[in-house]
Amino acid sequence: MSVLFPTYARWEVAVKEGKGTTIIDVNGKSYLDFTSGIAVCNLGHCHEKVNQALKDQVDKVWHVSNLFQIEAQERVASILTEYSSGEYVFFCNSGAEANEAAIKLARKHTGKYKILSFQQSFHGRTLGSMSATGQDKVHQGFGPLLQDFKYLPYNDLDAVKDAITDEIAAVMIEVIQGEGGVRIGNEDFIKGVASLCEEHGVLLIVDEVQTGIGRTGKPFGYQHYGISPDIICVAKGLGNGFPVGGIIGKGHLKEAFSPGSHGSTFGGNFLAMAAAEATINEIFNPTFLAEVEEKGNYFKDLLAEKLKNVPSVQSIQGKGLMIGVTFDQEVAPMLKDLRDNGLLALVAGPNVLRLVPPLIVTKEEIEKAVELIVEQCEKL
Known part of the structure; x- marks a missing residue:
């Protein structure tokens, strides 16, 4: 029984440690973190x-x-x-x-x-x-x-x-x-x-x-x-x-x-x-910021390509590494399935999947995230 006020609809994940774009829970399971603590850990977890x-x-x-x-x-x-x-x-x-x-x-x-x-x-x-x-x-x-x-x-x-x-x-x-x-x-x-x-x-x-x-x-x-x-x-x-x-x-x-x-x-x-x-x-290093913009464009383009035939996807929008995918239905059930498969993401309103990875995310990690999102979309 928790002695905390129930002000948060908490997930079932209890975090033990984090490094870069990865979070590890108390059971040893690893997650690719595309929440960044709600757009906070822009340099990833435990940046040196x-x-x-x-x-x-x-x-x-x-x-x-x-x-x-x-x-x-x-x-x-x-x-x-x-x-x-x-x-x-x-x-x-x-x-x-x-x-x-x-x-x-x-x-x-x-x-x-x-x-x-x-x-x-x-x-x-x-x-x-x-x-x-x-x-x-x-x-x-x-x-x-x-x-x-x-x-x-x-x-x-x-x-x-x-x-x-x-x-x-x-x-x-x-x-x-x-x-x-x-x-x-x-x-x-x-x-x-x-x-x-x-x-x-x-x-x-x-x-x-x-x-x-x-x-x-x-x-x-x-x-x-x-x-x-x-x-x-x-x-x-x-x-x-x-x-x-x-x-x-x-x-x-x-x-x-x-x-x-x-x-x-x-x-x-x-x-x-x-x-x-x-x-x-x-x-604030110009090279770093240019890479953020480049990775953001890559992310949006890849989502657009992979989700173009998913009827429930209405739009993909954002700038840099602040991206939303709007569906014609609520996305909360998808979040749980994504967590079960090792990807952490957010909502922004009931129908928008919000993706805000650390700015140090790699293109390979973006590709992995898109792959997991596509798998969930196929179940809708």
Whole structure:
């Protein structure tokens, strides 16, 4: 009998160890991991350089609080701003915290409170980030949410034109909706939203919690669209599994986050910064990112070729190594069969098989995964 709150529909797999793209359970069974801890372990499990950075730090100091100067924060922040449109960074511990910080910063800077987000979006499960999330199933049972959030149809620029006014503080958007079904923002839509924000003096917040840190083949997913967000929210892949998140903001927002306006006891601690610095130094290498894009295209093309005659497959979509296969039926039963055969995958909504392997995955491992997926499709 578990003494844990039953907040998770847990799988029957208990993990003992992991290395690279492989997980081994307590019974010694090996799995090819195409979940990456839900798009977190972008360098795979127990990456040598990340592990060593943590080992080097763990015997020095873990935590002193943000009352102190922490040089590693400056180094990591400098890398994040170098590879993004931002100039200042705030560190926290998770994606939900990053989105909370972004909401607070937008409201504080503008003095306005209305925020537009999108149907089927997902921004977290804290009260503020849940309020920004455009999914009723996430809201149910928690009573009144934060006021002044409005959820618009995704990829519908006319809906944004009708809703955006000078009274809006910010538009909050994912350039690819991860939990919402691996839905890709159309180029005209994303660019149009950015232009409308600039025209009306509205802040543009891009939630890069899942798409950031190399997942799409660029440092951040918004860079596929040539836009320049005011606030970028990051987490998941930033620490390769060590809890760390943050927001990257433009210079004109600096004064809104003055001393006492926001904080995080554990945010940016020495261990988190050690993991983050080692992770982004590996991933932000142009050669590494080019390989991610190449492997992502190979993966999608191979899926398209092998599944073209499967009637239940409706579409294959994604960028880089963030891929969704949409079926005309629920895919949860398929996940269990895939696990039984040694492949770990995710859902994104009831009908979408979500595939987010570590960015170090090989083409041979991609081919093995596709082979196992094809076998399951033949049983549908």
